[in-house]
Amino acid sequence: MNLIEVRNINKYFQQPAKMQVLSDVSFDIEKGKLISITGKSGSGKSTLLYLLSTMDTDFEGSIRINQDEMKGKSNPWLADFRNHHIGFVFQFHYLLPEFTVLKNVMLPALKLAKYSREETEHHAIDLLKLLGVEDQAHKRASLLSGGQQQRVAIARALINEPLIIMGDEPTGNLDSYNSAVVFDLFKKLSAEKGQTVLMVTHDEDIAGRSDQTIHLVDGKIDHAN
Amino acid sequence: MKIFTNIQLAATIALTHMRSRLKQTIIATVGVIFGITMFVFMVSMIQGINDFLRNIAFEQSPHLRLYNEIQAASGTILDKVKSQAINIVDHSKPKNVSLALKDGKQVIQLLQDDPRVLAVSGSIKAQVFYRLGSSTINGTINGIVFENENALFNLQAKLLEGSFHELATTPNSIVMGVNLAKRLNVKTGDQLLLTTEKGNNFYVTVAGIFKTGMSDIDKQESYASLNTVQRFMEVPAAHITDIKIKLHDMEQAPAFCQELQTKYGFQGSDWRQDNATIVDGDSFRNFMVYGVSITILLVAGFGTFNILTMMIYEKMKDIAILKAMGFSNGDIRRIFLIQAIIIGTIGALLGLVFGFLATYGISQMPYKSDVMITMDHFPVNYSIVYYISGFSFGIITTTLAGYLPSRKASRLDPITILRG
Ligand SMILES: Nc1ncnc2c1ncn2[C@@H]1O[C@H](COP(=O)(O)OP(=O)(O)OP(=O)(O)O)[C@@H](O)[C@H]1O
Numbered sequence: 001m002n003l004i005e006v007r008n009i010n011k012y013f014q015q016p017a018k019m020q021v022l023s024d025v026s027f028d029i030e031k032g033k034l035i036s037i038t039g040k041s042g043s044g045k046s047t048l049l050y051l052l053s054t055m056d057t058d059f060e061g062s063i064r065i066n067q068d069e070m071k072g073k074s075n076p077w078l079a080d081f082r083n084h085h086i087g088f089v090f091q092f093h094y095l096l097p098e099f100t101v102l103k104n105v106m107l108p109a110l111k112l113a114k115y116s117r118e119e120t121e122h123h124a125i126d127l128l129k130l131l132g133v134e135d136q137a138h139k140r141a142s143l144l145s146g147g148q149q150q151r152v153a154i155a156r157a158l159i160n161e162p163l164i165i166m167g168d169e170p171t172g173n174l175d176s177y178n179s180a181v182v183f184d185l186f187k188k189l190s191a192e193k194g195q196t197v198l199m200v201t202h203d204e205d206i207a208g209r210s211d212q213t214i215h216l217v218d219g220k221i222d223h224a225n
Numbered sequence: 226m227k228i229f230t231n232i233q234l235a236a237t238i239a240l241t242h243m244r245s246r247l248k249q250t251i252i253a254t255v256g257v258i259f260g261i262t263m264f265v266f267m268v269s270m271i272q273g274i275n276d277f278l279r280n281i282a283f284e285q286s287p288h289l290r291l292y293n294e295i296q297a298a299s300g301t302i303l304d305k306v307k308s309q310a311i312n313i314v315d316h317s318k319p320k321n322v323s324l325a326l327k328d329g330k331q332v333i334q335l336l337q338d339d340p341r342v343l344a345v346s347g348s349i350k351a352q353v354f355y356r357l358g359s360s361t362i363n364g365t366i367n368g369i370v371f372e373n374e375n376a377l378f379n380l381q382a383k384l385l386e387g388s389f390h391e392l393a394t395t396p397n398s399i400v401m402g403v404n405l406a407k408r409l410n411v412k413t414g415d416q417l418l419l420t421t422e423k424g425n426n427f428y429v430t431v432a433g434i435f436k437t438g439m440s441d442i443d444k445q446e447s448y449a450s451l452n453t454v455q456r457f458m459e460v461p462a463a464h465i466t467d468i469k470i471k472l473h474d475m476e477q478a479p480a481f482c483q484e485l486q487t488k489y490g491f492q493g494s495d496w497r498q499d500n501a502t503i504v505d506g507d508s509f510r511n512f513m514v515y516g517v518s519i520t521i522l523l524v525a526g527f528g529t530f531n532i533l534t535m536m537i538y539e540k541m542k543d544i545a546i547l548k549a550m551g552f553s554n555g556d557i558r559r560i561f562l563i564q565a566i567i568i569g570t571i572g573a574l575l576g577l578v579f580g581f582l583a584t585y586g587i588s589q590m591p592y593k594s595d596v597m598i599t600m601d602h603f604p605v606n607y608s609i610v611y612y613i614s615g616f617s618f619g620i621i622t623t624t625l626a627g628y629l630p631s632r633k634a635s636r637l638d639p640i641t642i643l644r645g
């Protein structure tokens with residue numbers, strides 16, 4: 001069963017001049033797989049990921065996730081969908097600087113309001129442990145190093161046990177040891193919990209070890225790969 | 226349930242934002258506090274003065290008066306005699322009407338029994354000259370029955386020296402306005418000469434001096450007993466020119482006045498007509514108070530608008546991250562609206578407290594007025610209405626001021642921000 005079905009996507013930017021960033025992109029992704037999106041800088045990887053994250057709604061074509069068509073949905077519907085089903089790790093910005101690390105991780109779950117505050121807190125601490133930053137839990141997020149922040153952001157993306165975990169170079173700021181920890185965690189989540197991981201990466205090694213690779217060249221899918 | 230947790234979450238985020246920008250938040254709140262304080266203070270003070278001026282004027286004016294007036298004759302005798310012809314009469318003289326109220330004493334009797342009437346007093350009013358040495362001053366003398374007149378106007382409280390009761394016991398005695406006494410340079414016990422319109426002269430003794438605070442009265446009026454004035458005017462004891470009435474409910478005055486005029490055929494006038502300038506002045510002063518206060522509140526609202534707009538520019542990344550987590554545009558709008566409402570509520574509440582304290586402070590300030598003898602402190606009005614409207618104004622302006630920035634925040638596109 002396909003979790004994600006992308007059909008004939010075209011994406012344009014109007015500023016400063018009209019320019020096509022993605023042309024006729026189509027692919028399927030199965031549930032419980034780990035997928036890498038690769039390509040040169042500027043090839044449109046982030047743009048594609050933002051479309052899949054449902055935050056960018058300005059495109060031609062069709063994106064179906066978990067049987068639901070994303071095109072034409074209202075803002076509250078998409079927000080709720082993201083809250084339930086998508087955990088996102090950004091390329092550059094990670095945390096809300098004024099909140100503590102723990103609160104940052106808890107926020108999506110508090111928004112979801114499925115579990116009690118205590119359960120959520122436990123769950124958050126467990127995730128921080130898993131990523132090796134539990135000792136930072138009560139610090140203000142702005143005080144952490146880049147790598148620490150990125151790991152907290154990954155913990156936050158996992159807290160609601162989303163269907164899909166998306167990351168724009170989620171290990172870009174990590175040393176090789178922590179990179180391996182995160183990658184192994186992702187592998188485990190997809191294998192054991194059936195969560196689908198979708199990540200942009202420049203790392204040949206990581207791309208090679210994933211279940212599927214989507215390689216972009218100038219906004220088109222390179223099928224040779 | 227879900228909406229409740231959403232609001233709660235928005236509130237915690239709003240509070241965290243405000244704590245991180247504590248100084249600006251406080252400045253915006255102080256702006257609102259200042260606006261509401263000024264509003265409450267000014268309204269209370271100006272309304273206090275209004276009330277005070279009204280009281281003075283209304284104490285001096287009955288709820289309604291009945292009198293006769295010399296009027297131009299309507300139609301001419303010629304019209305009556307030759308009703309078919311076209312008659313032209315140039316410059317017809319006013320009709321010679323007696324100013325006396327016909328059957329005045331009986332009317333007073335009837336009015337005293339009317340359940341709507343609180344007090345009624347009949348009097349005679351006449352133009353006289355007060356003379357002493359070389360000074361001659363034109364003025365008015367009121368012949369009254371002191372007990373009745375006192376029930377309407379509380380004359381006793383306005384007496385500076387002497388006594389009103391002597392009017393009834395000592396013949397040819399008068400109690401005169403303080404400024405009139407000053408102009409004539411007389412005091413209690415002194416004698417002076419009174420000349421009536423007909424040219425008769427009487428020696429009178431000053432039995433007392435009063436002060437109402439209304440300079441028109443104080444500089445030319447005096448009181449004597451009803452009999453004394455009737456004797457001066459050479460009119461019979463039934464002759465009175467004014468009936469003054471105080472009602473239980475002053476709002477009934479215009480209707481009641483109309484009724485009495487048609488019933489007895491007298492001229493009449495009520496407190497609204499007699500004090501038109503004060504009634505008008507009231508609304509003008511109120512207009513000014515509200516104008517100034519709303520301006521202050523607008524400035525306070527602008528402060529709130531500024532801080533929230535600034536906050537939004539600073540928190541753009543946060544907004545984008547929150548949206549990515551699953552916060553909808555409505556949730557984001559709520560976060561900033563809540564900030565505005567918190568600033569508005571705290572500002573308005575403290576504004577009410579400070580407004581009350583300022584009002585209380587000025588009401589305790591001793592204030593001696595030359596004109597107004599009955600005033601020793603600054604008059605204020607503590608009506609709850611000002612506090613309610615001040616609070617509502619505060620909340621409404623800050624919420625409106627927060628609405629535009631919060632809408633702007635909710636419409637920010639997360640992708641453009643997150644690209645960095
Ligand atoms: N808002 C925008 N307006 C105009 N052009 C844009 C905008 N965002 C991206 N682009 C352009 O679209 C193209 C794809 O950008 P994108 O960020 O998707 O690249 P990427 O593959 O993620 O690159 P990198 O590996 O450096 O992150 C680039 O040429 C970029 O300049």
Ligand SMILES: [Mg+2]
Pocket residue numbers: 045046047091168
């Ligand atoms: Mg990118």
